Amino acid sequence: MFDVAIKNGLCFVNGEFVQANIGIEGNLIAYVGRDDICGDLEIDAREKIVIPGLFNAHTHLAMTIFRGYAEDLPLKDWLEKKIWRVEKLLEPEDVYWGSLLGILEMLKTGTTAFSDLYIHMDEVAKAVGESGIRAVLSYGMADRGSKEKADLELKIGTEFIKNWDNAFNGRIRAIFGPHAPYTCTPEFLKRVKDAAIELNTYVHIHVAETKWEVEHVKSVYGKTPVRLLDEIGFLDERTVIAHAIWLDDNEMRILKERNVSVVHCPISNLKLASGIARVKDLHDLGINVCLGTDGASSNNTYNLFEEIKMTSLLQKVITGRADALKAKEVLKMATENGYRAYGIKGGKLERGYLADIVLIDRRRHNYCPMYDPLHSLVYASYGCEVTHVIVDGELLVEDGIVLTLDEDKIMDKVESLKEKFEES
Numbered sequence: 001m002f003d004v005a006i007k008n009g010l011c012f013v014n015g016e017f018v019q020a021n022i023g024i025e026g027n028l029i030a031y032v033g034r035d036d037i038c039g040d041l042e043i044d045a046r047e048k049i050v051i052p053g054l055f056n057a058h059t060h061l062a063m064t065i066f067r068g069y070a071e072d073l074p075l076k077d078w079l080e081k082k083i084w085r086v087e088k089l090l091e092p093e094d095v096y097w098g099s100l101l102g103i104l105e106m107l108k109t110g111t112t113a114f115s116d117l118y119i120h121m122d123e124v125a126k127a128v129g130e131s132g133i134r135a136v137l138s139y140g141m142a143d144r145g146s147k148e149k150a151d152l153e154l155k156i157g158t159e160f161i162k163n164w165d166n167a168f169n170g171r172i173r174a175i176f177g178p179h180a181p182y183t184c185t186p187e188f189l190k191r192v193k194d195a196a197i198e199l200n201t202y203v204h205i206h207v208a209e210t211k212w213e214v215e216h217v218k219s220v221y222g223k224t225p226v227r228l229l230d231e232i233g234f235l236d237e238r239t240v241i242a243h244a245i246w247l248d249d250n251e252m253r254i255l256k257e258r259n260v261s262v263v264h265c266p267i268s269n270l271k272l273a274s275g276i277a278r279v280k281d282l283h284d285l286g287i288n289v290c291l292g293t294d295g296a297s298s299n300n301t302y303n304l305f306e307e308i309k310m311t312s313l314l315q316k317v318i319t320g321r322a323d324a325l326k327a328k329e330v331l332k333m334a335t336e337n338g339y340r341a342y343g344i345k346g347g348k349l350e351r352g353y354l355a356d357i358v359l360i361d362r363r364r365h366n367y368c369p370m371y372d373p374l375h376s377l378v379y380a381s382y383g384c385e386v387t388h389v390i391v392d393g394e395l396l397v398e399d400g401i402v403l404t405l406d407e408d409k410i411m412d413k414v415e416s417l418k419e420k421f422e423e424s
């Protein structure tokens with residue numbers, strides 16, 4: 001008898017869809033196979049596709065508050081003329097409600113875990129605790145050339161890790177999140193890496209997002225962001241870089257040699273007109289590529305199914321090859337690779353892996369006819385087909401309803417915050 005039994009689903013196991021039952025004990029998958037199983041809670045999956053939970057590997061969760069606030073601008077103007085001004089007005093409680101809204105949207109669209117880099121992170125951690133989702137959290141640090149600021153930022157970032165790492169049965173992993181090579185000096189980034197090594201933790205950072213960034217870093221430090229980071233010993237298997245658009249072949253080889261993971265955020269990159277990452281090349285080199293949405297102000301949703309489809313389509317068009325990335329590989333980027341990037345044993349329907357599992361309704365007009373569930377999922381999903389979501393062995397979404405959150409209350413709160421930022 002298992003705690004939870006998912007029965008007769010079409011399950012994504014070892015890269016293919018097979019009819020199977022899944023037994024969950026505590027927070028782990030304890031059984032995957034064809035034997036008839038029982039559970040204290042039994043979920044009938046006869047009409048469902050069952051996949052490992054999606055991992056959104058780069059977010060600024062509470063930016064739901066600024067969804068639609070600053071449109072049709074390139075990254076530099078978006079940040080400098082709009083976003084950084086209103087972020088100064090953010091209070092902790094705003095971040096709490098904005099984060100809950102982001103979590104609500106992610107759970108409803110099959111995301112079981114995310115990696116966030118933002119401010120007022122205690123509030124994000126509280127929202128993660130209450131909702132039941134899994135998260136890797138980092139306080140977003142930038143020294144901007146000031147030694148005093150560097151000391152303070154590192155202190156806040158370190159305290160956050162000490163207070164929250166492994167909270168809620170290990171659902172929260174707390175790591176370092178320096179913003180970018182153009183807001184953080186190499187001296188500061190070196191201190192962050194040393195602290196990360198001492199605490200045995202990960203570092204999540206934006207790198208090579210725009211042409212401007214590369215030219216700016218070159219003009220100040222005489223080398224590109226990736227070469228600069230490599231020179232200070234910043235890059236290793238516990239480094240996760242978001243974007244990685246403007247790289248030459250040699251820089252890609254450096255990322256491979258150092259075992260760095262890359263988070264591809266195609267929709268944000270298109271919307272801010274930053275560029276298109278060479279994901280096929282990164283993938284072919286053997287780099288661990290995972291997927292992210294970035295913040296809701298540059299996307300404007302937290303629906304990872306959109307990133308899955310966009311990743312596939314963009315690589316087809318920039319390589320001129322319709323088979324640039326296999327659908328199976330892209331689904332792996334959205335699941336297993338995200339968990340792997342942050343050293344979490346999840347993202348696979350396999351015994352011993354974390355029980356982060358998503359059930360999807362097969363009986364939808366957009367999946368009809370279903371020749372191959374993999375292709376239906378990757379190319380025809382809206383995200384709203386998700387019916388059940390289990391995180392850490394707990395059922396959080398049932399028949400499309402998030403059991404742990406009050407959807408109307410969260411929406412009312414975030415809608416009411418708009419007033420504060422409208423005039424800014």
Ligand SMILES: CSC[C@H]1O[C@@H](n2cnc3c(O)ncnc32)[C@H](O)[C@@H]1O
Nearest residue numbers: 060083117118119140141179206295
């Ligand atoms: C200091 S907390 C994180 C910081 O990052 C900003 N941000 C959001 N999206 C992006 C992006 O695509 N590139 C760079 N910075 C980004 C966010 O607004 C916060 O200020």
Ligand SMILES: [Zn+2]
Nearest residue numbers: 206242294295
């Ligand atoms: Zn970002």
